[in-house]
Amino acid sequence: MTNKVSKETQEQALKVAKGRQKKGQSKEQTKLIAQGIEKGISEYKKQQSKKSRERDKDRKQQVKQKQRADEELAGVDKLSDVNSTTNKLPWLLLGLSWLGFISYLLLS
Numbered sequence: 001m002t003n004k005v006s007k008e009t010q011e012q013a014l015k016v017a018k019g020r021q022k023k024g025q026s027k028e029q030t031k032l033i034a035q036g037i038e039k040g041i042s043e044y045k046k047q048q049s050k051k052s053r054e055r056d057k058d059r060k061q062q063v064k065q066k067q068r069a070d071e072e073l074a075g076v077d078k079l080s081d082v083n084s085t086t087n088k089l090p091w092l093l094l095g096l097s098w099l100g101f102i103s104y105l106l107l108s
């Protein structure tokens with residue numbers, strides 16, 4: 001598998017290799033050093049893109065978890081509204097039955 005390295009990366013690597021060139025170093029040696037630097041740059045870019053993808057996945061998971069939590073809270077609020085209504089119903093029925101019982105006793 002051949003690594004396709006951008007021209008920009010190749011130019012960067014050659015510039016760094018020439019900047020670090022020692023006296024008496026041949027062009028072939030400088031070229032080999034530039035290739036090594038190219039490889040290092042491309043590996044660094046791969047690592048950074050991998051980290052970026054992982055951060056993006058983590059961010060998406062956090063957003064999903066937050067949405068789920070918000071939905072659960074909304075569901076709990078709806079349940080509490082239903083519970084407050086259902087809690088009043090038995091008391092209302094009890095009061096009506098007592099009123100009915102008292103009125104029955106008074107009218108008979």
